[in-house]
Amino acid sequence: MRTAVGIPLDEWVARGSELEYRGQRVRYWSAGNGEPLLLIHGFPSGSWDWHYLWNELAACYRVIAVDMIGFGFSAKPRHYEYSLLDQADLLQAVLDHLDVGGYHILAHDYGDSVAQELLARDRSGPRKLGSVCFLNGGLFPETHHPVLMQKLLMSPLGFLIGRLYGRARMAQTFGNIFGPQTQPDETELDAFWRMIEFNQGRAVMHLLIRYIAERKVQRERWLQAMQHSHVPLRLIDGAVDPVSGKHMAERYRELIPAADVVLLESIGHYPQVEAPEQVLAHYLVFRHLPVKAECAAGPATAAV
Template identity: 50%
Template sequence: MINLEQWRQAGSTFEFQGMPVFTRTGGNPKGPAVVLIHGFPTSSWDWSKIWPKLEARFSLYAVDMIGFGDSAKPKDFTYLIQDQATLIETWLRKQRVGEYHILAHDYGDTVAQELIARDLERRTGEREDDSSLRIMSACLLNGGIFPESHQPLLLQKLLLSPVGFLIARLTSKRKLADSLANIFGPDTPPSDEEVEVFWELITRNDGVGVMHKLIHYMPQRQKFRERWVGALLDTEVPVKLINGPLDPISGEHMAERYRQLILDPDVTLLPGIGHYPQVEAPDLVTRHYLEFHNSLGR
């Protein structure tokens, strides 16, 4: 695992709509580009165990989206999934990335669905822009890709309520640790160091002050279900699901829904693993991701 100080030292800042955004690049500059998209409420550091296992083969790109980690957390931002997708595309163009692969988790799955929808529109001529961006594959870890199967925690429901801003202010490191313990696998709980880093990155730049705004990705999933689920149904881009089945939010029940809706579904369940496969079982996630990538023949 790369510790937080090392993670930050290798990062840089990108300005998006006047806001500072933490980014990190690395790996093999001659390898295929892989964009790693983190989940809620954490940050790109979620990939710190996976990163060293992928950097010999791939050119890696990660970003703390607006409202997360070491990036800006403005009180007056809309926090739409579309905004986060635009952030990623704008940064990739700046990095002169064309073809790229996606590895996403949780909230990042939804951002990936919007990116896939845009990719589909470009391929069919429905989206006219000068972008050379093209998605080559997507691998999704536990996330609410089908809103009807998403089972949010009580805390998430409270954050969506009219008193969500107060709930966010009452959140503590202890409460975070308890929540994580409930969604990780019973034999793969987060370490004290991981909880400490998660908490530091969540609270940086008064992050608790925008958590009740960030959580509105859940009703956005309902509103844009046709677009985002449709993107998975219609895309010709290879997509794989790696799922921690013990996750109460988006575990085996989400994988089962994926099998019901997706033609020729490519699904791998990781026994004993919960909501954060890349943290709980980085070796397994790496192995299955590499097998998926090898199967692409590219």
């Protein structure tokens, strides 16, 4: 049973700050001390996905999260060339804005692909990455099983499907990808929906979904970066996720040398929401920190 205390969505939004990127307003969050840790969210939600882990991680690290273009509480322009590469540019711009040098990554879903791009870039220098930890995501296109809604968004009628997308359909989809014993409650579903519909987000879902095709284009480059990684990698994976669960973790073990994989039994696609305590414990072990000890960085500072 989950015991972590989260951050209500309204409070989360109020803690954020804004900057401009390519003429668009982007919302970001930063808190804590220590080594910078970039948290990268997935599709179709936003950085609030990390709220159960935020305060705990901020006690150990300088945590940074960004609602990427088209997501959460950032701008969602209807005439914009959405791409995973551009999202990586955005995150690098935020890190530069915050005067971050070296950093680590904890990513989920869509964010895994952005993390793969950042890893590939870092490999060719200048090297700033210290480690990458992936949660459930389509690391390999051949093992990604998109849900029906994603398939419809990729169709010629995707623009219409997005506009007709409602909270009830979202709740059904999330129910299918969460673990059977860790289903989202109504408060969480309300928060997920607010992130999706903010700034008329339904109108750009068919544009964002192009990332699935983009993954195929970048597959070999990203795979090479992972197979020859110059930094530690770990995969923490919810095993019963139908999208990128145990089957994806098995493929990870096949492709990545000395693969570091942690399978969370009975957990679905959103481990950081369904089982934040387990994710935190396995992440701190990955970073060689005692799970229950006080972090050397000291208490977290207020978000900026």
